[in-house]
Amino acid sequence: MKLAILDDYQRVALTMADFSSLGDAVEIAVFERHLGSLDAVAAALGDFEIVCAMRERTPFPRALFERLPKLRLLVTTGAHNAAIDLAAAAAHGVTVCGTDSLGRATAEHTWALILAAARQLPAEDRRMRAGGWQRTIGLGLAGRTLGVIGLGRLGAIVAEIARAFQMEVVAWSQNLGAARASEVGATPVTKAELLARSDFVTLHLRLSDRTRGLIGGAELAAMKPSAWLINTSRGPIVDEAALIDALERRVIAGAALDVYDQEPLPEAHPLRRLDNTVLSPHVGYVTAETYRVFYAGTVAAVRAWLDGAPIRLLTAPA
Numbered sequence: 001m002k003l004a005i006l007d008d009y010q011r012v013a014l015t016m017a018d019f020s021s022l023g024d025a026v027e028i029a030v031f032e033r034h035l036g037s038l039d040a041v042a043a044a045l046g047d048f049e050i051v052c053a054m055r056e057r058t059p060f061p062r063a064l065f066e067r068l069p070k071l072r073l074l075v076t077t078g079a080h081n082a083a084i085d086l087a088a089a090a091a092h093g094v095t096v097c098g099t100d101s102l103g104r105a106t107a108e109h110t111w112a113l114i115l116a117a118a119r120q121l122p123a124e125d126r127r128m129r130a131g132g133w134q135r136t137i138g139l140g141l142a143g144r145t146l147g148v149i150g151l152g153r154l155g156a157i158v159a160e161i162a163r164a165f166q167m168e169v170v171a172w173s174q175n176l177g178a179a180r181a182s183e184v185g186a187t188p189v190t191k192a193e194l195l196a197r198s199d200f201v202t203l204h205l206r207l208s209d210r211t212r213g214l215i216g217g218a219e220l221a222a223m224k225p226s227a228w229l230i231n232t233s234r235g236p237i238v239d240e241a242a243l244i245d246a247l248e249r250r251v252i253a254g255a256a257l258d259v260y261d262q263e264p265l266p267e268a269h270p271l272r273r274l275d276n277t278v279l280s281p282h283v284g285y286v287t288a289e290t291y292r293v294f295y296a297g298t299v300a301a302v303r304a305w306l307d308g309a310p311i312r313l314l315t316a317p318a
Contacts, residue, residue, distance in 0.1 A: 003050040003302065005030045007057035010286075017295035022302055026050070034058070034264055042067035049073065050305075052298050055285065056081055057263065062088035073097070075301045077294035079312070082207055082234075086315040095305060096314040099297025106258075106284035107157035110232045113256035114141075114200055116278045117228045123275070139199070142166040147198030148186060149214075150233070151176055155204030159184040170194050174210065195222040200230060207234035217242035220251055228254050232284045235260040244270050247277065258284045 003026050005013045011032050013019075019028055029048075035041045035058060042064060045051060050073045053060070060074065065088045072094060076084060079098045089096045116122060120136035127135060146162045148155045148171040159169045163185050171186040172194045181188040195201065201223060205211045215229070216239040223229070229252060231238055240261045246252055254276035260269075263282055271277055297312070304311040 001026050001050060001306075002048045003028050003052065004045055004048045005052045005298075007034055007054045008032045009034075010291075012291065013052075013295055016288075016291045017299045019295075019299055021299060022306070026302070026306075038064055038067075046070065050302060051075070052302070053077070053081070053084075054294070056083035059083040060089070061085050065089055065092040065094060068092075073302065073305050073310075075099070075298050076314070077101070077298060080206075081314075084314075090315045090318040093317040095310055095316055097301040097305065097310055098312045098314050099301060100293050100312075101285075102287075102290045102293055103153055104157060105287045105290050106232050107154045107161070109258060109280070109284040110154075110158050110202055110204075110230060111161055113230050113232065113258065113278055113280065114146075114202070114228075117200075117230070117254060117256045122278055144168070144199040145170060145197050147171070147194040147201040148204060149173060149191075149194065149201065150204035151180055151184065151186060152204060154232075155202075156184045158202055158204060159186045170197060173205065191219075192222060195219055196224070198227060199224065200228050202230040203233045203237055205233050205237055207236055212236050213239050215239065215243075217246065220246040223252050225251065226253050228252065228256060230256045232258040235263070240271075244274070247271075247274050250276070254278070258282055 005028065008030050009032065013030055031044065035044050041058060045068055047070060049070050051071060053074065053076045055077055060083060062085045074089060074094055074096045077099050078101045084096060086096060118141060119138035123136055124134060142165060145168045148159050148169060150173045151159065151171045159171065162169045169186040170189045171181050172189055172191045176188050178188050214237050220242060243255060247255060256278035258280045259282055271279060301311055
């Protein structure tokens with residue numbers, strides 16, 4: 001039986017868990033580069049019965065399942081994967097399983113982006129490497145306002161860290177109540193008030209029909225000209241064209257981003273050339289600790305399926 005490990009960008013998958021425990025009956029192939037288009041993915045994976053996906057790096061829409069008749073098991077790292085059409089998987093006889101995850105990595109990376117933006121670290125780093133010296137003036141965080149959109153598990157961690165910086169925290173989401181906000185020391189406000197008051201606006205929402213395009217041109221125009229937008233959730237929560245326009249016209253001070261509409265971000269993408277962005281390549285969850293949990297869970301899921309007792313089942317064949 002053939003097993004494919006996808007999108008092993010750091011070339012560490014086989015070192016993070018004991019894949020050899022699956023035995024000689026499983027032949028493993030590791031794909032270190034992103035395969036790209038649906039045609040390329042279908043061509044590469046046509047002979048595999050088992051595929052192990054890293055989060056949402058490679059989408060699995062219905063059209064792909066239709067072109068992978070040998071596929072029987074798809075394991076995704078994490079407990080959810082919006083890039084997998086679960087109904088299509090079931091209809092095509094594919095079992096989909098998930099893994100455990102860790103909760104803090106993306107919240108920690110959010111603060112890496114906020115601090116990098118506040119202290120202009122990318123610009124100063126580039127200047128140092130070019131032989132220059134200091135030129136920018138940073139922003140202190142104490143006394144400034146952090147606006148948290150989405151006060152779930154990750155948003156709550158981000159809000160708690162803000163209190164250590166002596167920041168005021170305001171929060172909004174469609175269903176946020178006063179009790180939940182009080183738990184993490186945040187003040188619940190309207191969306192309009194959050195955008196108008198915040199020096200940094202950070203997004204911590206799942207992508208869904210009601211969150212797609214939640215931050216568009218009108219929302220960006222409602223922010224302070226000195227404010228930064230931080231997104232470590234999902235790219236399409238922000239209208240990308242509107243964001244690029246707002247950054248080019250300096251409607252807001254800048255954006256610190258870890259997620260994008262298209263990933264990997266194309267080499268010639270406009271966001272890469274703007275000087276008021278801090279960009280990272282969707283590494284919010286990428287830590288050694290998280291990878292060990294992900295890949296150990298992947299091995300366990302494959303082993304359980306081979307034994308006829310799938311675990312962490314997301315969908316079963318129809």
